[in-house]
Amino acid sequence: MSKVVGDKLKELYLNQDYKKVDLHNIIMTTEGMGSGNVHYYLSVPFIEVKKPCEAYTSFDHVGGWNHRPELKKRINQLTPLLLKDQSLDISKLHQTDEGLQEYWIQWKNNKTQKGCI
Numbered sequence: 001m002s003k004v005v006g007d008k009l010k011e012l013y014l015n016q017d018y019k020k021v022d023l024h025n026i027i028m029t030t031e032g033m034g035s036g037n038v039h040y041y042l043s044v045p046f047i048e049v050k051k052p053c054e055a056y057t058s059f060d061h062v063g064g065w066n067h068r069p070e071l072k073k074r075i076n077q078l079t080p081l082l083l084k085d086q087s088l089d090i091s092k093l094h095q096t097d098e099g100l101q102e103y104w105i106q107w108k109n110n111k112t113q114k115g116c117i
Helices: 002-014 071-081
Strands: 019-021 027-031 039-043 046-048 058-065 100-107
Touching: 002 019, 002 058, 019 100, 027 100, 058 071, 071 100
Parallel strands: none
Antiparallel strands: 019 046, 027 039, 058 100
8 A cells, every 4th residue: 555655646746736645634444353354444645735845755654463563663764765854754653443553654755856855
């Protein structure tokens, strides 16, 4: 899902349709944990922004089932991809009733948005 969302953000950006993910309103549910047939639902809404440098063009996550996500490790992995003086935009912890936990992360892609320094 992260790749699909990131690709869509880049596509929109290149078409001068500037967006970012509404991290606060991501909806994530699971049904059937332990049954061998889990249904996972994810809704990732976008917010329109006016200027190219207000947009975000990369998206990722860190998480898992029934354990705390390794957020610090993912931050260290993603930091080299940032533009100079930029930071990661990280959601609150999203959790399903069945124990899936995720942080969602967006940032300005250092290639796509190289003019946003």
